[in-house]
Amino acid sequence: MTEAATRPPSPAKGLPPSPDPLEPLPLLRRELGTGPSGLSAREAARRLAVYGPNEVRRKARTSLGRELVRQLVHPLAVLLWAAAALAFVADIAVLGWAIVAVVIVNAAFALLQERQAEQAVETLARYLPEHAWVIRDGQPSAVESRELVPGDLIVLEEGAKVPADARLTDGGIEVDLSMLTGESAPAERVAGPGLAGAPLLQEPNLVFSGTTCTEGQAQAIVFATGDHTELGRIAALSQRTQRDPSPLERQVKKVAWLIAAVAVAMGAVFLVAGVAVGLPLTDSLIFAIGLLVANVPEGLLPIITLALAVGVRALARQGAVVKRLSAVETLGSTNVICTDKTGTLTRNRMRLQTVWTPEHGTNTGPWAGELARTGALCTTVTRDAEGRLHGDPTEIALVEGAGAHGAPIDLDSRDGGRRAVFRFDPRLRLMSVVQESEPDGAHVIVKGAPEAVVGALDGGDPTAALAAADRLAHDGMRVLAVAVRDLPEGAATPARRQEAESGLRLLGLVGLYDPPRPEVAEAVRRCHDAGVRVHIVTGDNGATAAAVAREVGIGVPGLTVVAQSETVGDQELDQLLAHSDTEVVFARSSPETKLHVADTLRAHGQIVAMTGDGVNDAPALHRAHIGVAMGRSGTDVAREASTMVLTDDNFATIVAAIESGRRVYDNVRKFIVYIFAHATPEVVPFLVFALSAGTIPLPLTVLQILAIDLGTETLPALALGRERAEPGVMSRPPRPSSQGVISRDMLIRSWGWLGTVSAALVMTAFFYVLWRAGWHPGDPTGPGTPLHHAYVTATTATFAGIVTCQVGTAMAARTDHAALREIGLFTNHLLLAGIAFELVFTAALVYAPPLQDLFGTAALSLDVVALIATFPVLVWGTDELRRWARRTRRSTNA
Known part of the structure; x- marks a missing residue:
């Protein structure tokens, strides 16, 4: 301590x-x-x-204004502010205000989601x-x-x-x-x-x-x-104790700065290049704005927020209320769970497990019922009008156990026949009553710690009883001894407890047990399969906690029990927690001990989930990556300090939350691949325009890019966040905390493969429309020229081609390694609805006159529609071939 x-x-x-x-x-x-x-x-x-x-x-909460400012200065938001400023400089006010609106809507949406998810439960x-x-x-x-x-x-x-x-x-x-x-x-x-x-x-x-x-x-x-x-x-x-940003928050910000640096560098280089090759300044600014907007995935932040919010709702249905959106993703990287015992691993309901008598040992028989009944008489349990028992959980277990052994007691008769009661004394560790019952006369009944009771016996060797008590305690039971003394007929009631609690005869021992929840053993097994270690940090004694640990499978292959965890120093704690194959029971823990364990695990690079229900758990819950409070038995303070509340107080719900977190993380990576894949076909048209020094007209407008990033892209990306978990999600080890949500392979797949294929296809559609109209490089295509309508139609083909490529990308992004047939073509109904929406939305922009004027589009002929209709199959098919080749290489190497 x-x-x-x-x-x-x-x-x-x-x-x-x-x-x-x-x-x-x-x-x-x-x-x-x-x-x-x-x-x-x-x-x-x-x-x-x-x-x-x-x-x-x-503690004062962060002001709403400060949180709003934090959202508005996010790296991606800063990049869009720069694009808006360039639009105003270029006297394109409509575009500037459109970008400003995007920034404000993104910030407001993220802020509202965080505020809603982080509402405090109660205060200290x-x-x-x-x-x-x-x-x-x-x-x-x-x-x-x-x-x-x-x-x-x-x-x-x-x-x-x-x-x-x-x-x-x-x-x-x-x-x-x-x-x-x-x-x-x-x-x-x-x-x-x-x-x-x-x-x-x-x-x-x-x-x-x-x-x-x-x-x-x-x-x-x-x-x-x-x-x-x-x-x-x-x-x-x-x-x-400070709460650090989640891995996802850190990684998204890091990637955002990378995107910002690349976009600014590209914009600056090609702005100078455009001026150098003779482009008008206005055209060069439009080009720079286009690069900035095309490189910024405007939908990334709101879609991540929505995906996490969907994860929050899914977890709530499973019994886990998550208060911070980013915690959903953090759950997926959790590799250590520090759990309480009582109520989380166990039912939090004591029951009479076994009895021991000097004559019969632990064998059952009529003597077992008599022992249970006698122990139940030495209680102060009451029963309300609805039949529920109230009182100490241990004594309730004795009363219920007597009934289960066929020797129920009537509480009213018990109270009516009671001559005296000497309440439990924590220093003596005994309780006694003087009870009169027909036809046996009056008795003194004593129950308490076995060592205390045997000290009050009238002769006899207590060795067997103490050895039996040790065996029962080793099996995780709370052991009480029950002893009696018959009072002669007409004898006076003892006035002092010292007089009553002497000259006793031992009836036997009762073993009380709080059994594990039936689903916990399977949940622990799934943790081990997933590479997640489970430590028990409890205020209970070590023998009880160790017995529960063994029963549910904690400690495979090795279990270490720390009987007095508050005495453990830094060096010993480092050694205990450094071994990945050992699980630990920390018994008799204090608030500082729990905080100490959480900090040590963090120092070892572990992602920690810590459960708790009391006020004493609040610092550790606040410090852990995932603080898990109990919703039923937990205190308001614990719920406020936590990031997740279990409405059913069930350890198995934590494991389900980890699985959900892994699924959400995988799905975040899927829609990042989907979103990033469209950066290449959005950037390539501007590069073609700049590198050709304007001899090839701009194949895409900035407003059309915004229509793609904020209109057609959003629903399919959100639907990818609802994909079911791929097979084996809980059979792989936790990802390293250093692993970024965006990896090199993802960028190669999105920018280099899916993006390049999409860019080649949409540029084919652009040139097809122009060449069909008789265009040659350098021909004027501005307003009033003969080729202007063909140029507008060509940009529309580019825009529509990117949208249809999105459809193929969405289907390809549903899996990372497996073939699409393994998860089913039509299993994600929300994705199918999202694809239908983006196609209808695109058709409205292409064929509705008011939207044509706003976005600079024109109706497409049937041959162009037929051409771009092949793009989804081509994009998905090439990626399916790439994944097939990779699976083949891996199986060959294996």
Whole structure:
């Protein structure tokens, strides 16, 4: 346990020093200046001015304006701003405003998507109750929790949230500490001395801000408020951990700068070249604008955003709510999962697994039911009007287990026959009741830790019982011993627990188990097939966690158990996590330990998914690449710090999300190939125009490029983002974190193969229309010339040819290696609809008079339509041959 977790946090600079909450109570009262009547109202007001309000400071969110500016200065956006500026300089205002609109729409769309996906769930401050009961001037009264100060005497009772860190001065309560410790069972807290050397969160006389009192009543003296509480310390850890950009965000920005540099360089070189060969300045500027616009994939950012949004919706249907769009892609590169045990790998529902008796061992029989029934009588479980059991999960398991063994108990009869109850004492680790039942008379029934119970036995050798308890604990069970003592008829009820808990006879042991979810073992196997390691990071003990790990297949081929993970240093942690074939159970973990594990894995170049449900998990969830919070059992703080929330708290959902992330990543690469393939046929016409010094007229206009990039291209690209996963997606290792989303092979395929074939085809269509009209290089084609209509028709053929090439590219991009027949020609219905839309849209631009005037198009004759109708088959067919040749080479080399 780190120093921060074992000592109270220091106050802020300038404030009085914090007292030690574990010092003797009279000394603590004296240091805090608090008597039996609490503080006076005037003293409380003075301390409020000194210490400040009892609330956790919230981290300010990035302003909407700043996020909008970030979108507007993205490298691709900057390139389009430059193109718009050139358009205004060239006195082409319509084109300039069109490009500006594209930039603004892209930025607004991305901003809205991110804002919608990243809405905060709840804040840390929500964990503090609005009001608290406090004794001031000797009178109990309700005050706002934010007005509590160190030294206040507060009243805690069942159902109340603890408003500040405090030490009990009177009474006893049970507290749900799961938000801080990760353990689901309520913890007993009683007024009394502390435990020597115990971690702060396990001290039996301390309660902490934001936890909930589940039973009992007590008074406590506040020793820390606001940011000085455990809740405030964890909030500070969360705010100090920075969230780095996702791999996709970094790679897209890197590629964007590359595209920008290439486009600017090409534009500058050919602008100078155009002027040098005698082109008018206006024509040279139009050429430069065309190169910029043709090189910039305007649809890339919104289509990536839409594809990720589609992935978000698909994951939501599977039970995973993703709060950051880029996290969908990050899931696909995850190679380490650090998971909780309780509720994620297991059902979070204890059950009676086995019993052991000195006479019969673990064999079943009537004695098993009697043992279970006796243990169930030593509980405080209640049943509501609807028949549901309420109370400690362990005790609920005992009551249900008694019924399962054919010895059910009636809770009303249990309570009616109860003479005395000595509640569970965390220092003695025992609970006992004096129970009267017909016809057996009265008994003392004791249950608790086996070591504690055997110490109260009346003779006998406890060796066999302790050995059996060790075996059951090694199998992952929580072991309780049950012992009894018969009271003679007419005997007085023991007044003190020391009197009751002595002279006992051991009935046996009960083993309670939180079984793994049935689907987890298969999910772990799929993780291993996919090259993903799984570590368990839990607040539970090592034996229990290791047993669960073995049952679900974690630790194949090697499992290491760290029983006290908070004691592990940097060097040992590096050694533990450096071996790719070993999985680790980190038991008894603290908030700092989880953060330490996440940071170490990141330092080793791993992409980390970390699960958590408590406030104590927030820093690690925030720091991990993918913070996964539990939607059912998780706290609001954990959900806010995470990037993904599991609505079903199921480990298998994480694995499904990883598979979905890999599919999304593959599909992003598919539509990048599709989009980039059209850069070549858009750039080549401008190069032909410039290299010919204007003797060949410009085969394509800038507005037609925008119509392609923003109109015909978008829906098919989005449809490629909906492709189903190719076979074997979870049978390959995770991609290296250094691998770019755009690879050299992708650029060769898109720019060099698909793009070159498309460029050759569309230039063929352009020259076919001109030569058919009798054009020769250098002939004038401007307005008013005999060849002007033929020139407009030729540019329209170029435009329509690029669109039909898009159809072939879309079909080719559906697979990276496999033949199209393996996934089916008609399996992507959205793509077919997108192709239909782009063909109808193109026909409208070509044949509708209002759009002809706007985009500079003309109607195409049947022979030209027949020519460009062959382009999809030619583009797809050549790429199919290339992939066939590559598969053949690989099979031959293998």
